[in-house]
Amino acid sequence: MAPTPPPDAAVAVAARTATPPEAPAAPAAGRLGELGLVVRLEVADSLRARWLAIYAIVLGGLVFTLFGFSLTESRILGFMGLSRLLVTYIQVCMAIVPIFVLVTTVRSVAGDRESGVLEYLLALPVGLGTWYGGRLLARFALILAPVLGAMALACGWAVLQEIPVPWGLFSAYAGLLVALCACFLGLALLLSSLARSVDVAQASAFLLWLVLVLFLDLVLLGVLIEEHVAPNTVVAIALANPLQVFRTAAMMLFDPQLVLLGPSAYVILDAFGRSGYLAWALAYPTLLGAVAALVGYLRFKRGDLV
Amino acid sequence: MSAPAIAIHQLGKQFSGTPVLSDLDLEVAPGERVALVGANGAGKTTLIRCLLGEYAHRGALRLGGLAPRQARREALGRVGFVPQIPPPLRMPAGALVRFAGGLGAARPAAIATIAERLGLDLAGVERRPFAKLSGGQQQKLLIALALGRPTDLLVLDEPAANLDPEGRRAFFEILSEQDPATTMVLASHRLDEIAALVSRVVELDGGRVVLDDRVDQRGTGSLRARVVLVRADEAAGRAFASWGLEAVDPRRYEGPVVNADRLRFLGLLARYAGLIEHLDLGPEDAP
Numbered sequence: 001m002a003p004t005p006p007p008d009a010a011v012a013v014a015a016r017t018a019t020p021p022e023a024p025a026a027p028a029a030g031r032l033g034e035l036g037l038v039v040r041l042e043v044a045d046s047l048r049a050r051w052l053a054i055y056a057i058v059l060g061g062l063v064f065t066l067f068g069f070s071l072t073e074s075r076i077l078g079f080m081g082l083s084r085l086l087v088t089y090i091q092v093c094m095a096i097v098p099i100f101v102l103v104t105t106v107r108s109v110a111g112d113r114e115s116g117v118l119e120y121l122l123a124l125p126v127g128l129g130t131w132y133g134g135r136l137l138a139r140f141a142l143i144l145a146p147v148l149g150a151m152a153l154a155c156g157w158a159v160l161q162e163i164p165v166p167w168g169l170f171s172a173y174a175g176l177l178v179a180l181c182a183c184f185l186g187l188a189l190l191l192s193s194l195a196r197s198v199d200v201a202q203a204s205a206f207l208l209w210l211v212l213v214l215f216l217d218l219v220l221l222g223v224l225i226e227e228h229v230a231p232n233t234v235v236a237i238a239l240a241n242p243l244q245v246f247r248t249a250a251m252m253l254f255d256p257q258l259v260l261l262g263p264s265a266y267v268i269l270d271a272f273g274r275s276g277y278l279a280w281a282l283a284y285p286t287l288l289g290a291v292a293a294l295v296g297y298l299r300f301k302r303g304d305l306v
Numbered sequence: 307m308s309a310p311a312i313a314i315h316q317l318g319k320q321f322s323g324t325p326v327l328s329d330l331d332l333e334v335a336p337g338e339r340v341a342l343v344g345a346n347g348a349g350k351t352t353l354i355r356c357l358l359g360e361y362a363h364r365g366a367l368r369l370g371g372l373a374p375r376q377a378r379r380e381a382l383g384r385v386g387f388v389p390q391i392p393p394p395l396r397m398p399a400g401a402l403v404r405f406a407g408g409l410g411a412a413r414p415a416a417i418a419t420i421a422e423r424l425g426l427d428l429a430g431v432e433r434r435p436f437a438k439l440s441g442g443q444q445q446k447l448l449i450a451l452a453l454g455r456p457t458d459l460l461v462l463d464e465p466a467a468n469l470d471p472e473g474r475r476a477f478f479e480i481l482s483e484q485d486p487a488t489t490m491v492l493a494s495h496r497l498d499e500i501a502a503l504v505s506r507v508v509e510l511d512g513g514r515v516v517l518d519d520r521v522d523q524r525g526t527g528s529l530r531a532r533v534v535l536v537r538a539d540e541a542a543g544r545a546f547a548s549w550g551l552e553a554v555d556p557r558r559y560e561g562p563v564v565n566a567d568r569l570r571f572l573g574l575l576a577r578y579a580g581l582i583e584h585l586d587l588g589p590e591d592a593p
Contacts, residue, residue, distance in 0.1 A: 033408065034408075034409060037405055037408045037409060041397065041401070041405055044397060044401060045396055045397060048396050048397075048435075049396070115393065115394050116389070116391055116393045116394070117393040117394065117395060118360075119355070119360060119389055119393065120387070120389050120392075120393040120395075120448070121393070122358070122359075122360055123358045123360070123382065123385070123387040123389075123461075124382065124406055124409045124410060125378060125379045125380075125381075125382040125383040125385075125409055125410055126378070126379070126409050127378055127379055128378065302362065303362055304360065304361050304362055305359075305360045305361070306355060306360045306361070
């Protein structure tokens with residue numbers, strides 16, 4: 001019988017055990033607890049990243065600048081005071097928020113996939129729905145916070161300076177901004193799930209934004225009307241483009257007859273009415289974003305995660 | 307009868323039309339320690355990602371009877387994983403411990419103990435971003451997270467690649483202390499390093515299993531080893547003597563090696579490969 005060799009140093013059985021028996025196991029998180037962990041992780045990661053700070057500084061700075069330039073004391077279309085400031089703010093938001101949301105969010109899934117972060121984190125026992133939903137919730141809160149925070153800041157300042165706050169307009173604009181953020185967040189997550197690399201994701205996001213901007217009334221829609229394209233086609237494009245929907249609704253709040261929009265205002269006001277169009281402007285982008293996020297999730301779940 | 311720790315049937319995976327895994331069949335019983343070896347591109351990492359439910363694939367794959375793609379929480383709840391390349395996580399090390407621990411019924415004290423044994427002061431790096439730690443520190447933390455929670459299956463992809471010699475020694479020592487019921491899959495290019503730990507070697511090539519060798523499949527018999535060195539070497543002599551080999555002269559060693567230990571013995575020989583002039587490993591009764 002061969003003698004049993006002494007154990008190699010590498011396999012020497014130490015007196016200690018790898019997992020001390022006295023160490024209690026922390027209970028695994030339930031689904032809600034898991035969701036909380038993912039949300040906290042995403043919030044903390046975004047707070048560490050520069051994009052959120054830049055985004056908040058831009059929007060906060062914008063409000064300060066508008067106040068600084070005494071915009072509340074100037075007048076446009078009969079609007080002055082805080083209404084005047086909000087009208088300007090919402091137009092600037094339309095230019096800034098969608099591209100900011102798209103570019104920063106498309107990096108999330110595609111970037112983590114490319115860098116190997118997903119390989120490790122998704123080897124942990126977390127549900128994919130919880131993972132995706134947690135990131136969606138966290139991003140939504142993070143994107144909205146500076147947008148609405150800057151508006152709240154403006155209101156607070158107005159109250160301090162005894163400038164009347166138009167609460168109706170404030171609520172309507174806040175609702176439109178929520179819908180705009182939801183829409184572009186969902187679209188960004190869809191692109192991020194579909195793209196296999198950050199470069200492709202960012203290029204697709206930019207292309208999408210460009211197409212939506214081109215199909216605003218100021219650009220291609222105007223050309224289409226000039227070229228005598230069927231009015232129904234033009235109106236359908238205007239109603240399907242979330243940027244145009246947001247722009248028209250924002251405009252309608254300070255220009256109820258949509259004088260600025262020209263003859264197409266008749267179609268919109270006849271078909272929807274003021275309240276009806278506002279409801280469309282709140283519901284459609286939100287729904288579009290939700291459907292896009294859902295499709296993105298299904299694609300994410302069924303394909304390769306890493 | 308309990309379900310196999312890993313059951314793979316006709317597993318197939320391709321990227322852009324190029325097959326990476328082809329009709330792969332593999333069954334691993336609970337408690338088996340499998341070395342997964344193969345050249346670059348053989349399919350080791352792809353197989354590991356399929357095991358973790360990260361790739362959509364053809365065929366069937368079960369961990370303890372559960373499909374990791376469909377029943378992620380249940381299937382992965384008892385799996386510890388160490389990746390080949392640490393992910394560039396921005397979160398601080400402490401946050402990673404809390405996050406991974408929160409999802410996996412962690413034992414925080416065990417994580418800290420293992421980290422300490424590997425030479426990582428967890429309290430000292432708790433606030434530092436994970437990505438800013440050195441490669442070795444990152445690997446040690448990931449090992450501590452994988453081993454510091456109750457697991458039935460450990461999937462380790464080149465786990466010791468970034469470790470210093472002391473860390474490697476401690477790591478293999480900790481692995482050897484794991485519950486015998488814990489199944490392990492160790493992917494490594496250095497079979498000599500993990501030879502002492504494994505009971506089975508599975509080699510992949512072109513996405514197929516080309517070798518499936520159970521180290522103890524030849525029973526309790528033994529082999530006769532005859533080693534001739536290029537020159538006398540004190541350290542090699544001591545190592546051979548510790549295995550019960552007799553020194554015929556300062557360059558020649560001879561003795562029995564039990565079948566179950568032959569992989570470990572080959573691991574030992576690999577350390578002194580440059581010194582070996584002749585090697586004979588055959589049946590005990592061979593002339």
